[in-house]
Amino acid sequence: MVAVAIADQEQVLHEPQSFISRYIWSQDHKVIAIQYAITAIAVGLVALVLSWLIRLQIGFPNAFDFIDPASYYQFVTMHGMIMVIYLLTALLLGGFGNYLIPLMIGARDMVFPYMNMLSYWVYLLAVLVLMASFFVPGGPTGAGWTLYPPQAILQGTPGATWGIILMLLSLVIFIVAFTMGGLNYVTTVLQARTRGMTLMRMPLSVWGLFVATILGLLAFPALLVSGVMMLLDQVIGTSFFMPAIVDMGEQSTYSGGSPILFQHLFWFFGHPEVYIVALPAFGIVSDILSTHARKNIFGYRMMIWAIVIIGGMSFIVWAHHMYVSGMNPYFGFFFATTTLIIAVPTAIKVYNWVLTLWQGNIRLTVPMLFAIGFIFTFVNGGLTGLFLGNVTVDLPLSDTYFVVAHFHMVMGVSPILVIFAAIYHWYPKITGRMLDDTMGKIHFWTTFLGTYAIYFPMHYLGFLGVPRRYFAFGVTGFIPESAQMLNATITIAALFVGVFQFLFLFNLVWSLFKGKQAGSNPWEATTLEWQTPQTPPAHGNWGPELPEVHRWAYDYSVPGAPRDFIPQTVPFSETPFQIDTEHES
Amino acid sequence: MSEMIHTGSALSMPDGMEGFVTDWSADKQAFNVPWGKAMMWIFLLSDTFIFTCFLTSYMSVRMSTTVPWPDTSEVFALTLFGNHIPLILIAIMTFILISSSGTMAMAVNFGYRRDRNKTALLMFATALFGASFVGLQAFEWTKLIMEEGVRPWGNPMGAAQFGACFFMITGFHGLHVTAGVIYLSIVAFKVKRGDYEEKGNYEIVEIAGLYWHFVDLVWVFIFAFFYLW
Ligand code: HEM
Ligand SMILES: [Cu+2]
Numbered sequence: 081m082v083a084v085a086i087a088d089q090e091q092v093l094h095e096p097q098s099f100i101s102r103y104i105w106s107q108d109h110k111v112i113a114i115q116y117a118i119t120a121i122a123v124g125l126v127a128l129v130l131s132w133l134i135r136l137q138i139g140f141p142n143a144f145d146f147i148d149p150a151s152y153y154q155f156v157t158m159h160g161m162i163m164v165i166y167l168l169t170a171l172l173l174g175g176f177g178n179y180l181i182p183l184m185i186g187a188r189d190m191v192f193p194y195m196n197m198l199s200y201w202v203y204l205l206a207v208l209v210l211m212a213s214f215f216v217p218g219g220p221t222g223a224g225w226t227l228y229p230p231q232a233i234l235q236g237t238p239g240a241t242w243g244i245i246l247m248l249l250s251l252v253i254f255i256v257a258f259t260m261g262g263l264n265y266v267t268t269v270l271q272a273r274t275r276g277m278t279l280m281r282m283p284l285s286v287w288g289l290f291v292a293t294i295l296g297l298l299a300f301p302a303l304l305v306s307g308v309m310m311l312l313d314q315v316i317g318t319s320f321f322m323p324a325i326v327d328m329g330e331q332s333t334y335s336g337g338s339p340i341l342f343q344h345l346f347w348f349f350g351h352p353e354v355y356i357v358a359l360p361a362f363g364i365v366s367d368i369l370s371t372h373a374r375k376n377i378f379g380y381r382m383m384i385w386a387i388v389i390i391g392g393m394s395f396i397v398w399a400h401h402m403y404v405s406g407m408n409p410y411f412g413f414f415f416a417t418t419t420l421i422i423a424v425p426t427a428i429k430v431y432n433w434v435l436t437l438w439q440g441n442i443r444l445t446v447p448m449l450f451a452i453g454f455i456f457t458f459v460n461g462g463l464t465g466l467f468l469g470n471v472t473v474d475l476p477l478s479d480t481y482f483v484v485a486h487f488h489m490v491m492g493v494s495p496i497l498v499i500f501a502a503i504y505h506w507y508p509k510i511t512g513r514m515l516d517d518t519m520g521k522i523h524f525w526t527t528f529l530g531t532y533a534i535y536f537p538m539h540y541l542g543f544l545g546v547p548r549r550y551f552a553f554g555v556t557g558f559i560p561e562s563a564q565m566l567n568a569t570i571t572i573a574a575l576f577v578g579v580f581q582f583l584f585l586f587n588l589v590w591s592l593f594k595g596k597q598a599g600s601n602p603w604e605a606t607t608l609e610w611q612t613p614q615t616p617p618a619h620g621n622w623g624p625e626l627p628e629v630h631r632w633a634y635d636y637s638v639p640g641a642p643r644d645f646i647p648q649t650v651p652f653s654e655t656p657f658q659i660d661t662e663h664e665s
Numbered sequence: 666m667s668e669m670i671h672t673g674s675a676l677s678m679p680d681g682m683e684g685f686v687t688d689w690s691a692d693k694q695a696f697n698v699p700w701g702k703a704m705m706w707i708f709l710l711s712d713t714f715i716f717t718c719f720l721t722s723y724m725s726v727r728m729s730t731t732v733p734w735p736d737t738s739e740v741f742a743l744t745l746f747g748n749h750i751p752l753i754l755i756a757i758m759t760f761i762l763i764s765s766s767g768t769m770a771m772a773v774n775f776g777y778r779r780d781r782n783k784t785a786l787l788m789f790a791t792a793l794f795g796a797s798f799v800g801l802q803a804f805e806w807t808k809l810i811m812e813e814g815v816r817p818w819g820n821p822m823g824a825a826q827f828g829a830c831f832f833m834i835t836g837f838h839g840l841h842v843t844a845g846v847i848y849l850s851i852v853a854f855k856v857k858r859g860d861y862e863e864k865g866n867y868e869i870v871e872i873a874g875l876y877w878h879f880v881d882l883v884w885v886f887i888f889a890f891f892y893l894w
Contacts, residue, residue, distance in 0.1 A: 191700040191704065192700070192701075192704070259708070259711060262711075263704050263707055263708055263711075264704075266704075266707050267700055267703050267704040267707060270694070270695040270696065270703060271693075271694045271695065271696065271698075271700050271703050272693075272694075272700070273693050273694070274693070275693065277693070279695065297707065297710070297711040297714075298710070298711060298714050299714075300711075301711060301712075301714035301715040301717075301718055302714070302718050304715060304718075305715060305718035305719055305722060306718075308833070308837075309722065309833070312817065312829065312833060316817050316818065317817070317818040318817045318818055318825070318826075318828075318829035318833075319818070319825050319826060319829065320722065320726060320826065320829060333818070335825060336726075336730045336731065336732060336824060336825055336826060337726065337826070338725065338726055338729050341722060341725050341726065341729075344725075345718060345722065348718075
């Protein structure tokens with residue numbers, strides 16, 4: 081029984097002995113991270129298959145008997161919700177948050193490992209409840225991932241009884257899980273850093289994860305409350321969101337509720353949610369770009385302030401999702417203004433990424449390819465966001481494929497590219513082996529070009545006015561014949577991209593056994609997780625002594641230094657060189 | 666400059682806003698409090714958002730409904746000893762909860778002095794106040810349901826959302842109180858048993874106290890917005 085003290089508080093970590101306590105009921109943040117990641121990827125594969133089914137119907141209408149309108153809506157709904165919440169949020173915060181935060185700030189674990197473990201098991205329960213909805217009478221809900229009432233709980237909608245109940249329950253459970261994990265991440269960053277690791281020396285990955293978690297802790301309450309209220313409306317017949325309405329030819333028992341209230345609550349959560357996904361991606365990509373360009377991140381402090389400002393402002397832009405709800409034009413004016421202002425720190429970040437690459441000694445490794453790919457897709461999606469942020473431009477574009485293109489570029493493809501980059505980047509630390517390079521490059525090019533082939537044409541479809549979430553388009557005056565051909569092409573591209581994801585999964589498994597030995601620091605990176613005594617890091621991460629931090633995370637290519645990187649643990653007395661950060665930003 | 670970087674901890678302190686940031690972001694800990702306490706503060710911040718969402722939702726449905734809202738001072742009136750007194754039950758409940766905050770504060774105080782018995786006793790008293798609050802709430806619910814005919818989906822006095830909001834918000838708060846009663850009892854029991862003597866501090870008492878005061882504070886808002894409006 082090895083006992084090591086966490087940081088300087090007298091808490092004892094017990095090294096687990098049996099397989100079960102080591103890998104199943106584990107309290108080690110690294111194992112929990114992997115559990116989160118595997119679960120999230122597994123459920124993400126379900127969502128991937130659902131997306132094929134959606135695309136098959138749009139690309140080749142009525143060619144497949146098993147896709148009827150009801151199941152189509154169920155596929156669309158489950159695809160969206162799984163991707164946003166159960167894949168992206170869980171993988172970025174539960175997966176990367178858990179793995180990276182303690183390692184990058186020099187802690188032995190999260191501050192409350194037991195609660196951290198519970199967080200994973202509750203998350204798994206949420207996933208199981210959600211999956212159960214595929215098997216209940218009526219199937220999963222088909223209300224769209226935004227779950228707008230009244231239609232979400234009226235009889236005409238697929239899954240309006242058990243489907244929506246399980247969906248809402250699952251979300252509530254997810255929020256409990258997230259809260260347990262999130263409290264840990266925030267407290268760990270604030271209180272358990274190692275000596276010398278000031279907040280202003282933390283890698284940007286940690287900053288992104290940290291601020292995103294705070295956003296989650298403050299935004300998920302709105303989803304929780306709206307979920308509880310909708311459950312009450314559905315199960316015991318209250319009328320929070322339900323107006324007096326005729327349902328299947330009969331006057332329903334509801335009266336006097338406000339559907340718009342739900343939209344406000346949902347988007348008060350929903351907009352911060354997009355940044356809960358985006359901020360960790362921003363942070364991680366900054367570190368990857370800097371490492372593989374062998375250059376310090378441009379404007380480190382500016383990057384932090386941008387993350388903080390974006391996080392704060394994301395709470396006052398939510399109604400840009402509701403321009404078509406008939407709201408007061410002054411509100412529209414207010415929310416358009418805040419929406420356009422939030423684009424400023426976002427744009428600053430993009431400039432800083434590009435300037436980080438400028439004159440860097442770029443190594444086109446697989447993680448770097450994905451990171452650069454991210455810059456492209458993110459700029460693309462951010463620009464369409466500016467269109468949609470203006471009320472007058474949004475009105476005709478809302479609920480068309482333009483919106484689908486926007487959010488897939490900015491919140492679908494971009495974070496996924498970063499997740500891939502991050503997996504290629506940290507896999508060597510997690511497993512001790514490199515992922516295969518050739519497979520990685522094939523994976524990158526097919527994914528990057530393929531997703532462009534999928535989403536780029538959607539902007540055009542949106543301009544034509546093709547509405548989103550339609551099972552079939554019928555005959556209209558404004559959608560030309562050729563749109564169908566485009567849709568078929570998109571579907572083929574989607575299937576193609578989907579198939580190549582399995583190459584990636586194969587790579588993950590194959591490299592586990594056959595990959596090149598990585599050594600402790602294959603990318604020659606400066607941050608703490610690459611300086612652990614063992615690779616993969618052992619329980620407790622650091623051996624008997626915690627590391628001590630002497631510099632920021634970005635001393636790459638420092639003029640005069642013997643090597644082109646100086647780890648954060650190297651004291652100034654040993655290598656008296658550093659980037660002059662005071663004049664940097 | 667170089668010297669400063671190398672020692673890592675000996676940061677010189679700039680003034681004003683920058684000094685504040687430097688200070689706050691210094692070595693290791695942002696706040697000079699134990700982990701559990703920091704985490705409780707963050708949790709309570711998150712919980713504040715939950716209650717705020719509940720209360721704003723309530724206000725929004727109350728303002729948007731076209732049916733008149735029941736007169737709360739009448740609905741929550743009791744006839745005691747032949748006198749018809751509006752809001753009396755709520756007044757008593759509020760008084761009990763506020764008193765429990767007092768005993769809790771005293772418990773924390775004795776906790777600082779590591780007075781095992783008094784700390785435990787005061788915590789049990791707090792839990793008892795809490796339990797009687799929940800008991801009175803059960804009484805209030807029963808009366809509302811049985812005598813006034815208020816249901817979550819409707820009531821004879823006016824807007825259907827009245828019952829919906831009432832049961833949801835007071836129910837959610839009641840759950841918090843119940844959880845608090847259990848939490849306090851467990852901690853009090855452990856204090857009494859001497860579980861914290863080895864560690865030499867009763868910081869958990871303070872943490873439980875934070876939670877308890879928060880639950881009380883939330884009640885004040887519910888009282889003001891739901892009953893007095
Ligand atoms: C550059 C700043 C951005 C602006 C100005 C912007 C603006 C908008 C607007 C106005 C809409 C509503 C369109 C409509 O429904 O008519 C929208 C939708 C959306 N945005 Fe953005 N956005 C920005 C960045 C982002 C980011 C960074 C993400 C995620 C990482 C994101 C994710 C989404 C999603 C998921 C939706 C669609 C939600 C739905 O209706 O299902 N956006 N955006
Ligand atoms: Cu938004």
